[in-house]
Amino acid sequence: MGKEVIRVTEWEAGLPTDDDLPPLYQSLIPPVLAKAFKISPEPPYTLLDACLPGHPLLPSCSSYSGNTTTNATPSGCFNFKHFIDDKNGNHRENPLPVWDHEMAEAKHDELGTTKGSDPKKAHRMESAEAASGAGATSIENCMDDQSVDAKAMKMARLVWTPQLHKRFVEVVAHLGLKNAVPKLIMQLMNVKGLTREKVASHLQKYRLYVRRMQRLSNEAPSVSDKLIPSMTVPPQSFN
């Protein structure tokens, strides 16, 4: 007795469970290998895709930071100020991630003369018809256009929608706050149009937010804290 007629359970023994397999797997495969092995070459998510509810990109990282600050902003863009607590992470609304196309015309040529040629001075934002906040039909194409030549021209301001930010936070949590650097975050997020600079900018702000939160949780619990400074928690550096 003892051996069951089931499959080769031993094979499955050491294998990682679903919990152990964050959906980052594809992102971790070098493009070269992926291509060599005919693995789907890591489809870069459009900003839209990344925000769609049904995307298991990063399942709730249950065993990473224990508590991945699930922040769902109630309305509009997320605010580091507000989203401190999460009442219900159940907001499935999808305010489409948007690029701020404000500089549609803006620049008029002031130097129309036969002066030199400027190597890095040509901004032309024209492909701006995104369906911001409305039923979007062929948004993907729209995104394509933007993200493609977005690298060339000056990109419109990225709006960090709650969903996009959520992905950001998840990736950061997955990496650990210490290892989370712009480049890695950008790669793991795998969102089309994201640049290292954008991520870095966001990360900088996010760090400030986290630090503020940590301080807040430490100090000013009550009056007794001030009266009895005998045993205070010195350095609480998470990671």
Next chain:
DNA sequence: AGCGTAATAT
């Protein structure tokens, strides 16, 4: 080359 940060710009 990247990163972190503060200051500054849009």
Next chain:
DNA sequence: CATATTACGC
């Protein structure tokens, strides 16, 4: 205000 850009040190 949120995001982008820059400058500087590491």
